[in-house]
Amino acid sequence: MKRIQYHQYGGPEVMRLEEFEPAPLGADEVLVRVRAAGVNPMDFGIRAGRMKMVTGRSFPRAMGYDFAGVVEAVGDRVTRLHVGDEVLGGPPMKSSGAFAEAVVVPEKRVVRKPANLSFEDAATLPTAGVTALQALITKGRLRPGQAVFVHSCLGAVGRSAVQIALAHRATVAGSCRDTARSEAAALGVDPVVDFDFEPASLAGRFDLVLDAGGKYSLPIKAARTMLKPGGGIVSVAPTPANLARSFLPGPYQVLVTQPVTEDIAEVARAAGQGTLRLPIARTVPLSQAIPALTELEQNGTAKRGKLIITP
Numbered sequence: 283m284k285r286i287q288y289h290q291y292g293g294p295e296v297m298r299l300e301e302f303e304p305a306p307l308g309a310d311e312v313l314v315r316v317r318a319a320g321v322n323p324m325d326f327g328i329r330a331g332r333m334k335m336v337t338g339r340s341f342p343r344a345m346g347y348d349f350a351g352v353v354e355a356v357g358d359r360v361t362r363l364h365v366g367d368e369v370l371g372g373p374p375m376k377s378s379g380a381f382a383e384a385v386v387v388p389e390k391r392v393v394r395k396p397a398n399l400s401f402e403d404a405a406t407l408p409t410a411g412v413t414a415l416q417a418l419i420t421k422g423r424l425r426p427g428q429a430v431f432v433h434s435c436l437g438a439v440g441r442s443a444v445q446i447a448l449a450h451r452a453t454v455a456g457s458c459r460d461t462a463r464s465e466a467a468a469l470g471v472d473p474v475v476d477f478d479f480e481p482a483s484l485a486g487r488f489d490l491v492l493d494a495g496g497k498y499s500l501p502i503k504a505a506r507t508m509l510k511p512g513g514g515i516v517s518v519a520p521t522p523a524n525l526a527r528s529f530l531p532g533p534y535q536v537l538v539t540q541p542v543t544e545d546i547a548e549v550a551r552a553a554g555q556g557t558l559r560l561p562i563a564r565t566v567p568l569s570q571a572i573p574a575l576t577e578l579e580q581n582g583t584a585k586r587g588k589l590i591i592t593p
């Protein structure tokens with residue numbers, strides 16, 4: 283079988299499409315034949331060695347996190363999933379391995395795929411959907427009728443957050459690139475402002491500010507200006523400085539996404555009900571994925587939707 287892997291941390295040039303043998307199945311693991319894999323900014327960061335503390339120093343290391351596919355084998359203690367089930371999920375960051383023909387994953391990180399969702403659409407969702415859900419609901423405690431501002435509302439996390447917040451009957455405002463404002467408005471974002479908006483124009487209006495900008499984070503002072511009394515700020519950029527700040531008293535929290543089974547299932551359910559979808563910008567076969575990954579990484583962020591890899 284083939285997968286994209288690398289033999290040292292580094293830039294796009296370290297990626298190789300090579301043969302591999304899937305690891306022997308643990309009792310709580312499933313082997314999934316990958317039908318589609320979704321690309322996230324973190325895939326590049328992990329390969330660059332920015333998560334070395336977690337991912338360690340043994341090579342070759344596999345790449346890729348989000349996948350959808352079909353269960354091909356199950357470990358002895360697996361009870362929820364069966365051979366032939368259509369599923370979606372993500373392996374632990376340490377093993378990764380979704381940009382592959384097959385991947386071994388703990389059962390708890392995999393849920394059934396709704397029948398009306400294609401493998402490609404399903405593979406767009408695990409990381410972005412769960413991150414948005416946990417940022418809004420687990421950390422942000424968003425309630426129906428509240429007002430949320432989503433900074434960077436057309437990225438995968440931001441766009442997921444807009445849809446999840448609207449489904450929770452919150453009102454959603456947000457920021458995006460000036461040229462994409464009509465797209466955000468069509469999603470239900472109102473008002474839509476561009477990335478360089480003036481926070482004072484939105485002073486005191488929001489119960490929750492969700493900063494989905496990652497490396498383009500909103501200054502905390504700007505987010506504070508926009509809060510109602512008692513409102514909260516949730517960032518999805520867990521840098522050491524942001525994590526340290528989140529321990530100080532005040533409204534600022536940082537999310538490190540936890541791939542909890544119930545939350546992956548909730549994201550899958552929302553997608554099956556049609557309330558959560560992410561656009562796909564481009565689908566490439568595994569044999570052409572390295573040039574596509576390289577181009578995406580060098581162009582900065584995903585434009586017009588997800589890059590999907592199909593073995």
Ligand SMILES: NC(=O)c1ccc[n+]([C@@H]2O[C@H](COP(=O)([O-])OP(=O)(O)OC[C@H]3O[C@@H](n4cnc5c(N)ncnc54)[C@H](OP(=O)(O)O)[C@@H]3O)[C@@H](O)[C@H]2O)c1
Nearest residue numbers: 434436437438439459477495496498518537538539583584
């Ligand atoms: N905390 C966690 O555990 C966790 C989990 C998942 C993701 N994340 C992080 O969340 C961030 C977003 O992820 P994603 O999957 O949504 O990425 P994405 O799909 O690539 O979206 C990034 C967005 O940033 C926008 N952007 C570009 N320039 C900007 C600016 N100056 N100000 C604000 N936004 C700007 C892009 O807009 P254009 O397309 O118009 O350029 C794009 O919509 C990443 O940093 C990712 O690493 C964190």
